[in-house]
Amino acid sequence: MYKKFTELLPVSGSxxxxxxxxxxxxxxxxIVGDRDVPETDDAWNERLCALGFMVEREDGPPVCTIAxxxxxxxxxxxxxxxxxxxxMCFDGEEKTYEALDDQVIEGPLVDLWRVLSGGRELVEKGLxxxxxxxxxxxxxxxxGQVDESMRRERRWHYPLDxxxxxxxxxxxxxxxxxxxxxxxxxxxxxIEITSPGALQNGMTIEKMVAGQRxxxxxxxxxxxxxxxxxxxRGMGVRNKIIPLMRAQNGVDPEFEATEDYLRLTLxxxxxxxx
Numbered sequence: 001m002y003k004k005f006t007e008l009l010p011v012s013g014s015x016x017x018x019x020x021x022x023x024x025x026x027x028x029x030x031i032v033g034d035r036d037v038p039e040t041d042d043a044w045n046e047r048l049c050a051l052g053f054m055v056e057r058e059d060g061p062p063v064c065t066i067a068x069x070x071x072x073x074x075x076x077x078x079x080x081x082x083x084x085x086x087x088m089c090f091d092g093e094e095k096t097y098e099a100l101d102d103q104v105i106e107g108p109l110v111d112l113w114r115v116l117s118g119g120r121e122l123v124e125k126g127l128x129x130x131x132x133x134x135x136x137x138x139x140x141x142x143x144g145q146v147d148e149s150m151r152r153e154r155r156w157h158y159p160l161d162x163x164x165x166x167x168x169x170x171x172x173x174x175x176x177x178x179x180x181x182x183x184x185x186x187x188x189x190x191i192e193i194t195s196p197g198a199l200q201n202g203m204t205i206e207k208m209v210a211g212q213r214x215x216x217x218x219x220x221x222x223x224x225x226x227x228x229x230x231x232x233r234g235m236g237v238r239n240k241i242i243p244l245m246r247a248q249n250g251v252d253p254e255f256e257a258t259e260d261y262l263r264l265t266l267x268x269x270x271x272x273x274x
Contacts, residue, residue: 006176007067007217010055011079014064016041018079019053019072022123023112027072030115031226052219066176067219070109077106082179082196085131085167089138089186101138104181105131109171109220110227128167128229131184138186139163157268158191159244162253165236166264168229170195172221173262180261193264198257205255211238241266 011018024044028034038044045062048054053068069076069083076083084106088099105127112124125133140156170182175197183194199205201214215221224230237253241264245253249269256263 005216005218007070007220008052008055008065009176010057010063011066011069012063014069014073014079015061016044016048016054016064018064018069018074019048020074020108020112023072023108023110024048024053026113026115027110027223027226030113030120065219067217067223070220071223072108072110074108075106076108077104082176082181085127085171085182085184087131087134087184089135091188093187093189095185095187101134103134105134109224128164128171131167132164135163135184135186139191158266159248162241162244162266163191165230165240166193166253166266168224169193169236169264170262172224172230173197173200173216175200175216178260189268191266191268193266195262195264197261198259199262205257208237208255209242 021044025037028037038047045054048068049056049062053065053072054062055065056062064073064079066080069080073079084104086104087101088095089101090096091098091100107125107127107130109127111122111126111129113120114123139158140154142154167184170184170193174182174195178196180196182196183192185192185194197216199208200216203212203214221230230236241253245251245266249267251267251269254265254267256265
């Protein structure tokens with residue numbers, strides 16, 4: 001089913017030890033409802049190969065696929081240097097050497113949860129949530145006065161759900177044959193989310209805005225959908241990013257597609273209580 005996708009390419013030098021067993025157990029049991037958890041390394045290798053997170057090879061034990069390492073790997077960038085997201089923040093409207101913040105956010109895409117008697121508890125954040133934490137001081141601000149509950153309201157310069165959808169789209173649609181990282185850059189008047197690679201399979205900006213769906217990394221996309229990171233219909237651009245930006249900031253998102261990247265630009269509007 002996934003054989004034509006580059007996310008299923010093997011990652012040289014990897015093996016089962018690169019993957020977070022706790023995250024995998026949580027995924028199988030709590031997310032997809034499979035109670036038959038493998039008990040041995042051989043059983044894990046067999047199950048993960050069947051799921052597409054690992055792949056068999058002729059001259060040795062199975063290795064991780066790009067998708068498996070990106071989703072569940074302890075430190076994907078150790079073997080896949082273009083994994084992760086470069087986050088930058090600039091005070092003005094252009095990229096300069098004097099950045100307010102400039103770092104590579106790394107780690108597995110998905111959160112690590114623990115099941116307790118009263119529910120589920122977050123143990124360790126995944127890449128998307130780590131990026132959100134790094135961005136928060138630069139894309140929102142606290143109100144000057146406290147509210148009736150003695151808390152300060154947080155006001156966002158961009159719709160939070162539109163930001164998250166843009167980041168998830170960049171992660172699920174990037175071209176893994178390109179060795180650049182995803183970049184998220186905040187400027188004084190906008191945020192740019194740049195995903196490496198041209199639009200695939202005849203896709204155009206017009207088709208994307210209209211709601212057409214042609215996934216590049218189907219397994220990553222479906223797994224993030226299992227975790228409710230994206231809409232089940234896969235129409236986040238049309239049904240989420242565009243209307244949210246119009247409602248809050250009064251402008252449409254901007255898309256730029258080249259042979260090298262797809263860039264989403266969100267223009268800043270007035271602050272808004274989330």
